[in-house]
Amino acid sequence: MTDTTTAPAAGRPAAAQPPVALTVAGSEATGGAGAQADLKTFQELGVFGSLALTCIVSFDPAEDWGHRLFPVPQDVLREQLEAITAAHELGAVKIGMLGSPATIATTAEVLGRLAPRHLVLDPVLICKGQEPGAALDTDEALKAEILPLATFVTPNHFEALSLSGLEEISTVEHLAEAARRIHERSGAVVLAKGGVRLAGPDAVDVYYDGETLEVLSEPKVGEVPVAGAGCTLAAAVAAELAKGAEPLAAARTAKAFVSAGIRQRLVSRAPFDSLWQGGSAAER
Ligand code: PXL
Numbered sequence: 001m002t003d004t005t006t007a008p009a010a011g012r013p014a015a016a017q018p019p020v021a022l023t024v025a026g027s028e029a030t031g032g033a034g035a036q037a038d039l040k041t042f043q044e045l046g047v048f049g050s051l052a053l054t055c056i057v058s059f060d061p062a063e064d065w066g067h068r069l070f071p072v073p074q075d076v077l078r079e080q081l082e083a084i085t086a087a088h089e090l091g092a093v094k095i096g097m098l099g100s101p102a103t104i105a106t107t108a109e110v111l112g113r114l115a116p117r118h119l120v121l122d123p124v125l126i127c128k129g130q131e132p133g134a135a136l137d138t139d140e141a142l143k144a145e146i147l148p149l150a151t152f153v154t155p156n157h158f159e160a161l162s163l164s165g166l167e168e169i170s171t172v173e174h175l176a177e178a179a180r181r182i183h184e185r186s187g188a189v190v191l192a193k194g195g196v197r198l199a200g201p202d203a204v205d206v207y208y209d210g211e212t213l214e215v216l217s218e219p220k221v222g223e224v225p226v227a228g229a230g231c232t233l234a235a236a237v238a239a240e241l242a243k244g245a246e247p248l249a250a251a252r253t254a255k256a257f258v259s260a261g262i263r264q265r266l267v268s269r270a271p272f273d274s275l276w277q278g279g280s281a282a283e284r
Helices: 034-044 074-087 101-114 132-149 157-164 172-186 229-242 247-263
Strands: 020-028 048-060 066-071 092-095 119-121 189-193 202-208 213-219
Touching: 020 034, 020 074, 020 229, 034 048, 034 229, 048 074, 048 101, 074 101, 092 101, 092 229, 101 132, 119 132, 119 229, 132 157, 132 172, 157 172, 157 189, 172 189, 172 202, 172 213, 189 229, 189 247, 202 247, 213 247, 229 247
Parallel strands: 020 048, 020 092, 092 119
Antiparallel strands: 048 066, 189 202, 202 213
């Protein structure tokens, strides 16, 4: 008798399987950021996405859209990681919001053992609505336990200050120095994001891999940050790496994908616009 629990599905294609990526991230209920942004990005870029959910964020419309954060229990996170890693050969892993020292410890333990070839860290350091004390613990744990596992890291302006120890980042030269320092500290390829924080007409990011330093630049689309830009950039880098791209090519593709998504952003009744991952396809 055929064992239907383990038999392959009929008609399974023999060739051209998509690469699989995992995101370890939180849900942002409105769909603009977090795991939702990551999975949409994977899909748009031709990568099969899986998700280990770390927490659930629901903005509070009655309280100035502040964060309400519900953590996923550690055993539930562990079980998700167990199922995903048992099922799939992962082409790349992306880490987004972990949200607590406990989640960081669980993630570091599992991914430390797995040692994926590509581990893209979006070092989400603080989140509005968290206790400052708790956020500080989380920052320290992220730097100590997750940063050493990363092969690629995508800090924003605030995170670049924290990870580099620089007191000011207001020019491209400062951003380049931050990228160098973060690379020296972590060994990872760094894509440090200036976004709308640096003055001038362009959104400038600095790529540094220990040898090549490249300034990636796209015209700014307004001066207000768009929700999901950071998540989408790191997810796009992970997707491209999973497909076999070199790190610099992955960074360039990701930057173009994010810029299109910002140009085609979604307007809602929330006080922020959300990046639209379908923007790149819509512009083709
Ligand atoms: O953009 C950072 C981010 C990541 N992940 C989740 C979030 C946010 C910001 O709101 O809610 C779940």
